[in-house]
Amino acid sequence: MSTTAWTREPVRRPDAAAGEAARLRQQRLTKPPGSLGRLETLAVRLAALQGRARPRLDRVRIVVFAADHGVAEEGVSAFPQAVTVEMIRNFARGGAAISVLARTLGASLEVVDVGAAADPGPLPGVVAARQGAGTANFTRAPAMTPGQLAGALGAGREAVARAREAGCDLFVAGEMGIANTTVAAALTAALLDLAPDAVAGRGTGVDDAGLARKVDAIRRALALHRAAAGDPMEALRRLGGFEIAAIAGAYIACAQAGIPAVVDGFIAGAAALAAVRVRPEVRPWLLFGHRSAEGGHARLLAALGAEPVLDLGMRLGEGTGAAASVAVLRLACALHDGMATFEEAGVSGGPA
Ligand SMILES: O=C(O)c1ccc[n+]([C@@H]2O[C@H](COP(=O)([O-])O)[C@@H](O)[C@H]2O)c1
Numbered sequence: 093m094s095t096t097a098w099t100r101e102p103v104r105r106p107d108a109a110a111g112e113a114a115r116l117r118q119q120r121l122t123k124p125p126g127s128l129g130r131l132e133t134l135a136v137r138l139a140a141l142q143g144r145a146r147p148r149l150d151r152v153r154i155v156v157f158a159a160d161h162g163v164a165e166e167g168v169s170a171f172p173q174a175v176t177v178e179m180i181r182n183f184a185r186g187g188a189a190i191s192v193l194a195r196t197l198g199a200s201l202e203v204v205d206v207g208a209a210a211d212p213g214p215l216p217g218v219v220a221a222r223q224g225a226g227t228a229n230f231t232r233a234p235a236m237t238p239g240q241l242a243g244a245l246g247a248g249r250e251a252v253a254r255a256r257e258a259g260c261d262l263f264v265a266g267e268m269g270i271a272n273t274t275v276a277a278a279l280t281a282a283l284l285d286l287a288p289d290a291v292a293g294r295g296t297g298v299d300d301a302g303l304a305r306k307v308d309a310i311r312r313a314l315a316l317h318r319a320a321a322g323d324p325m326e327a328l329r330r331l332g333g334f335e336i337a338a339i340a341g342a343y344i345a346c347a348q349a350g351i352p353a354v355v356d357g358f359i360a361g362a363a364a365l366a367a368v369r370v371r372p373e374v375r376p377w378l379l380f381g382h383r384s385a386e387g388g389h390a391r392l393l394a395a396l397g398a399e400p401v402l403d404l405g406m407r408l409g410e411g412t413g414a415a416a417s418v419a420v421l422r423l424a425c426a427l428h429d430g431m432a433t434f435e436e437a438g439v440s441g442g443p444a
């Protein structure tokens with residue numbers, strides 16, 4: 093039987109010397125100091141995380157974790173639950189937004205079924221790590237049993253192990269799960285002690301009545317699981333979801349393996365919050381790809397002290413916002429690696 097003991101194993105520390113070497117190189121490149129703004133600091137950060145003065149993003153791994161949620165029966169989504177498994181098939185056929193972004197970036201894409209309500213059966217590029225046919229409705233019971241939580245966290249860890257084996261400069265976790273904005277909002281509210289209406293948004297596009305049902309479902313769930321709020325692992329078990337726990341597990345495993353991860357939108361952000369609350373040393377390994385349009389994401393980012401790379405009004409999930417940011421991160425690395433120094437170019441006014 094799987095356990096969560098591995099989540100307490102040591103986490104790597106970023107390489108301060110590689111970061112400092114990258115910072116000094118940035119000062120010598122042919123531009124006024126700081127003029128490339130965050131393209132400079134992102135390259136320096138990636139250098140420290142990858143332990144090399146010239147970071148590279150040649151091998152990007154994207155993993156979409158998919159699962160269903162018992163709370164969907166409360167009428168909190170604009171779409172039916174069947175969309176989760178239908179989208180798993182769409183990922184497998186290469187027709188989803190993240191499929192296009194992965195192809196365009198030359199990134200490898202894997203899908204992990206952590207527990208959609210319907211079993212899609214064997215599909216190319218889809219790993220079955222099913223913990224059940226969706227979680228329990230958390231307005232009535234804990235979302236997961238301890239065994240399911242351990243299995244879901246382990247599914248994330250195993251995805252990182254496969255990524256590492258394939259060679260991985262950067263890990264992107266995406267998610268797919270009808271009703272998971274309700275789950276992410278409940279978890280965020282519990283971990284940040286916020287009111288349900290401060291974190292609930294329209295998700296896939298619920299109307300006013302749907303939003304009211306969502307706020308009410310979160311309110312009832314927080315009341316039922318009140319005692320777990322101070323224990324992030326228990327909050328994740330009671331108020332989380334299979335794909336959210338898998339992503340939290342993946343972030344912890346990335347920090348243990350020394351692989352930087354780019355966090356996607358609101359749902360991945362809630363997983364990041366849970367991972368950081370369980371293991372605060374995970375935080376330096378996380379870059380934040382974008383600010384989602386979903387209500388609540390801005391507060392979540394603020395609580396994590398995170399400044400996202402992009403703000404494009406996206407709210408799709410699947411890892412799409414993080415994947416879009418990879419293009420910018422690659423530009424940061426290319427500038428850092430390819431620009432001439434003042435000395436090389438014979439340009440005056442460089443550092444002494
Ligand atoms: O990533 C985000 O910020 C985001 C914001 C809104 C919706 N989503 C996606 O939409 C689905 C959840 O929306 P909902 O309305 O069913 O809770 C799920 O599959 C997510 O990937 C994702």
Ligand SMILES: Cc1cc2nc[nH]c2cc1C
Nearest residue numbers: 171175268296408409410
């Ligand atoms: C079609 C569709 C695609 C998605 N991708 C992520 N969440 C989604 C939700 C819906 C409804």
